[in-house]
Amino acid sequence: MTVARFYLSAPGLVCPLGSDPQTICQALFAGQHGLTEAHGWLPDRAVWLGQVDAELPAIAPALAAFDCRNNRLLLAALQQLQPTLAPLLQRYPAERIGVVIGSSTSGIAEGERAIAEYEQRGQFPAGFAYRQQEIGAPALFVARQLGVRGPAYTVSTACTSSTRAMMSARQLLQADMCDAVIVGGADSLCRLTVQGFAALESFSRGQCRPFSADRDGINIGEGAALFVLSREPGPVALVGAGASADAYHISAPQPDGLGAEQAMRAALQDAGLTPAAIDYLNLHGTATAKNDEMEARAVHRLFGAALPCSSTKALTGHLLGAAGAVELAFCYFALQQQQLPVQLRPPVSDPNLPALNLVTQPAAARLATAMSCNYAFGGSNVALVLARTDAGERQ
Known part of the structure; x- marks a missing residue:
């Protein structure tokens, strides 16, 4: 039996690193x-944040009820997808195109300002x-913006x-409920x-330092990333997805990392790959x-100490609900350009951490696969695997 493959379009992306793929x-x-x-x-005190400084597009008056920074971030990402979306919107019925968006803030910042003015x-x-x-609101906004x-x-x-x-977008395709799904995430800074x-x-006093002995917390950022996930062949495929819910604690992770x-x-397992294939x-x-x-x-037990890895939150801050989509976009770029995302600077060695091969200097590499992982409050754990396809090898 032939297993269906699902492909990701080039991402639309706006984040603290810029608002176009080249930058x-x-x-x-x-x-x-x-x-x-x-x-x-x-x-x-002052605080280090990953802010998007690009001018964001205006939302049309007909959708004024959805007008907030979170949705403007989504619209900026969505506009970058137009070359991919235009033919799909003509090819498939509107009822066969879905939208799944991840967010943890939506337009809370607008609500904060509204309450302050009311008071x-x-x-x-x-x-x-x-x-x-x-x-x-984010998914409804994108759907109405596109008319799907x-x-x-x-x-x-x-x-x-x-x-x-x-994962939800892939399930819609697997269940044959959709021919294409606009999928990704957005979160905007709010108090x-x-x-x-x-x-x-949990906030760092300076710039965050992942896996360093002197790490002291996170920086928060904002951004949006969107893809089109479909059966349309492309250079990068979503070949594996896995999730667990260890429910260890409302905010602390399970200490042994088993989840x-x-x-x-x-x-x-979903991708049919061994750890050595990543x-x-x-x-x-x-x-x-x-x-x-x-x-x-967890990483050392599964992959050992040789696998190149990095936390790009050192560059962007933690984008919360948008982190997974943005970091998946980084993996997409890594596969396309055969370059390793850099973690900014070498960490101070922590004797309490197993050794990891952290990428702290620019480096080219032969990359056929990449995994991206995210973990959340309440014990939610997700890992995704991307792979270059024959089309990607020919580019």
Whole structure:
């Protein structure tokens, strides 16, 4: 029996590294970060954030109820997909094109500003609509922007939101409910997440340092990444996906990393690959003490110490619900350009962590496969595997 393959289009992407593939790849493969020191987010200190500084496109008046920064990030990514989308929108019925988006913030920032104005003036600002901050709004916005009428929903599982969205999109294709799915994620900066992670004492005092002995927490960022997932042959295929839910703790990871390892093993089994067949691993790598410790253990048990790997959160910050989609886009670029994403700088050796082959200098490599992993509050663990196809080898 022939197993159906599902292919990813080139991504539409906007993140702290830039708003076009050329700029993003230049920073990604050189290890140039997009973090800036920002004031006014915390009452007592400045904080390093990964902010998108590109001018974002305006949302049409007909969709004003969806107008928020989160959806403008999505629209910026969506516009980059137009060369891929245009023929698909003509070829397939609107009912056969789905949308699955991962997000953990939606338009909460607009809600924060609306409440602040209400407290000061006794009324909400003109143009504020509750739908802007609904967690399900991103997928509905994309569907209405494109005029498609297939399944459209938002997945919100914290930091695995957009990797879970990718799995959901594949399931829609496997069930023959769709011919193509616009899939990805978006999260925008808001005070809820910045101050929330600060309250958890998870925020770094400077730039985050994944897997380093002096790591002291995360930086938060924002961004959006979208793909078209379909049966249309292309240079990169989604060949494996695995997930687990260890439910160890509401916010802390399982210390031994068994849940993370289970997700990676499931993705390998789904892809029909052994650990030795993976050429690059994009780590979750939040730079918190507990995440990096459990992840290093899980990765070392499964892959040993030789596999090239890196945490690109050192460049972008943690994009929360968008992290999975953005980091999958980085893996896509790595496979296309045969370059390893760089982790910025060598970490200070931590004797409590098993050895990992962290990429800290620009390097070319022969890459046929790449795995990307994300882990989230509540014990949600997801791993995805991408592979170059014959079309990719010919490019």
